[in-house]
Amino acid sequence: MKLQYQPPIASITVDCVLFGFIEGQVHVLLIKRGSEPEIGKWALPGGFIEQKESITEAASRVLELLTGITGVYMEQFHTFGETERHPLARVVTVGYYALIDAAHHNLKPSWHAEETAWFDISKMPKLAFDHKAIFQLALKTLQKELNISPIIFELLPTKFTLSDLQNVFEIILGRTMDRRNFRRRLKTMDILIELDEVRPGAHVGATLFKFDKKKYKTLQAEGFDFSL
Amino acid sequence: MKLQYQPPIASITVDCVLFGFIEGQVHVLLIKRGSEPEIGKWALPGGFIEQKESITEAASRVLELLTGITGVYMEQFHTFGETERHPLARVVTVGYYALIDAAHHNLKPSWHAEETAWFDISKMPKLAFDHKAIFQLALKTLQKELNISPIIFELLPTKFTLSDLQNVFEIILGRTMDRRNFRRRLKTMDILIELDEVRPGAHVGATLFKFDKKKYKTLQAEGFDFSL
DNA sequence: ACAAAAGTGTTCCTTTTACACCCATGA
DNA sequence: TCATGGGTGTAAAAGGAACACTTTTGT
Structure with a gap:
């Protein structure tokens, strides 16, 4: 590896794909670009990394700057480095994604974004740059x-019903599941705590549950299977 | 996203984790660094990306430059961007990994590397920079x-025995498997073609097989499970 | 009274696991 | 002849898939 040091030739950005669950549908957070290039188009929230921050730190900072959302654990999933992906310069972007309970994170207006909104993942607008590909890979991941x-x-509020949970699975995986089998399997996994509480619904009330993080951590060590 | 364009502040490199199967053991290809910093230390083959190439192209070019190995399909697995990971400058590196049949790729000496060698993954030397972490994440991936x-x-030659195959699984996953169950499951998957050929071994000859790529592609569409 | 969602068991079949002996060959 | 690795079957257990009716409550 007799390679001399070479000066930087590309800028590095991060782009964040934030999934949220709103009104029974999975949504993604987008912002409307307020500057050139691609001004006015919808895009994933993103921005340049700075000298003294790691890429992960940049992702958190950028997300907060654009949306006001903080304290979200984001996972890196891919780096996009095609030479032509940005029209004006060589820009390499590192993609992060996260799931959040949208209801408990308020979007703060920011002068950085002209507009910020959640979009149903089945009704996405045209996106700037190669953000469509970035979004699609995030979903696949x-x-x-x-x-x-x-x-x-992470998508659900602390308290949720089994139907809520099944709903999220079905939407993200794009298939339906048998209710009885679903419930039995979750019972077997033993990672939910049943609460003494019922959500007063339109009809018969549904029992609320919460996720048992402690029990999950124990299982995780053995590497367990969450497929449904 | 009212973010002005910002000039590059970090160099970008690629690092390649190449796995090979040699004498019944999984190995990784390392080079001895021939330039500062960390001169003389073992490191993953890597180098800077250039202006007019994508990151993936850079990975192939760098690998060939350093080792003479070509035509390998490498998969990106993570980007490392801690501010202090390189002692002299801000360098972000994109990690790629691949598996190759080591016996069929000759290492060509290169003036870029002082020395190139395969190391058993259970006997790795001390590595330069954060390459230990990069290697470990590649293995986990x-x-x-x-x-x-x-x-x-990809690790095996075109013709291999079932024992060869089981061997590779056991080494990479770090656990042993029952021989009869292993063989049955592969038979069920139906992705191997039995050859009319036997490897003349030290004792009773072992039947040779080859991988049925066509059949695999058909299965792949349905998304199938390869866990053993 | 009816519409809408919650809740609940059983059967069948497939898959997984555990386990031991004989065979062919070369040294 | 013995040491080495190749090859083979079965039984028991666990897990996955398919399937329909009753309950509660608001309108």
Whole structure:
């Protein structure tokens, strides 16, 4: 590796794909670009990394700057480095994704974004740059990840019903599941705590549950299977 | 996203984790650094990306430059961007990994590397920079990937015995498997073609097989499970 | 009274696991 | 002849898939 040091030739950005669950549908957070290039187009929240911060730190900072959302654990999933992906310069972007309970994170208006909004993942607008590809890979990564980790609980509020949970699975995986089998399997996994509480619904009330993080951590060590 | 364009502040490199199967053991390809910093230390083959190439192209070019190995399909697995990971400058590196049949790729000496060698993954030397962490994450990614893709066949020559195959699985996953169950499951998957050939071994000859890529592609569409 | 969602068991079949002996060959 | 690795079957257990009716409550 007799390679001399070479000065930087590309800028580095991060882009964040934030999934949220709103009104029974999975949504993604987008901002409307307020500057050139691609001004006025919808895009993933993103920005340049700075000299003294790691890429992960940049992702958190940028997300907060653009949306006001803080304290979210984001997972890096891919780096996009095609030479032509940005029209004005060589820009390499590192993609992060996260799932959040949208209801409990308020979007703060920011002068950095002209507008910020959640979009149903089945009704996405045209996106700037190669953000469509970035979004699609994030979704694919999420689908794979669902099989091996309880990441899905991040989408739900602390208290949720089994129907809520099944709903999220069905939307993200794009298929339906048998209710009885679903419930039995979750019971077997033993990672939910049943609460003495019922959500007063339109009809018969549904029992509320919460996720048992402690029990999950124990299981995780053995590497367990979350596929449904 | 009212973010002005910002000039590059970090160099970008790629690092390649190449796995090979040699004398019944999984090995990784390392080079001895021939320039500062960390001169003389073992490191993953890597180098800077250039202006007019994508990151993936850079990975292939760098690998060939340093080792003479070409035509390998490498998979990106993570980007490392801690501010202090390189002692002299801000350098962000994109990690790639691949599996190759080491016997069929000759290492060509290169003036870029003082020395190039395969190391048994259970006997790794001290590595330069944060390359130990990069290697470890590559191995972990590979272990996960084994469950969902037939990537493991890349490690083996075209013709191999079932024992060879089981051997590779056991080494990478770090556990032993029952021989009869292993063989049955592969028979069920139906992705191997039995050859009319036997490897003249030290004792009773072992039947040779080859991987049925066509059949695998058909199965892949349905998304199939390769876990053993 | 009816519409809408919650809750609940059983059967069948497939898959997984555990386990031990004989065979062919070369040294 | 013995040491080495190749090859083979079965039984028991666990897990996955398919399937329909009753309950509660608001309108």
